[in-house]
Amino acid sequence: MIMQAFDFGHYTLLMSHDPCDLFRYYNVTEMHGLSLEECEKHPNTADDSYIAGLSNFVPKASGYYNDSDDRFVYINLTRCADQVQTITLIMHELMHHSFWLHNYDLSREEEIISWAESETHIVHNIIQQLNPKTKWKKTIH
Numbered sequence: 001m002i003m004q005a006f007d008f009g010h011y012t013l014l015m016s017h018d019p020c021d022l023f024r025y026y027n028v029t030e031m032h033g034l035s036l037e038e039c040e041k042h043p044n045t046a047d048d049s050y051i052a053g054l055s056n057f058v059p060k061a062s063g064y065y066n067d068s069d070d071r072f073v074y075i076n077l078t079r080c081a082d083q084v085q086t087i088t089l090i091m092h093e094l095m096h097h098s099f100w101l102h103n104y105d106l107s108r109e110e111e112i113i114s115w116a117e118s119e120t121h122i123v124h125n126i127i128q129q130l131n132p133k134t135k136w137k138k139t140i141h
Contacts, residue, residue, distance in 0.1 A: 011071045017078045019051035031059035046081035053089050055096035073097050091120045
């Protein structure tokens, strides 16, 4: 499978079975302290990978970012071996994005968590649609 991309407005959801696709998608060899070379050396299994998921700014040559820069959330589908792993991985990455989206304002804790939870349902459903033969057929509502 190639990289799947979905525009959610304030972020792009990216998903593939190979975390090195993230570097190729953005045509970079390094981003946010990670490297394509190290990614290619690392095993990519359901239990271990160089990148399980990532939420960050779209990489740019300068390496300097501000809040108006585009962001992405990446999910490594190889790590989505069962429903629990899938949901926790999605929620983990979306919590990172939600903190950013809500300006890291912990007084909005419930809003931060609720947004990530709601978005997790949407992303989980997309993954189920992409992988209809998964072992876990029930959708969480």
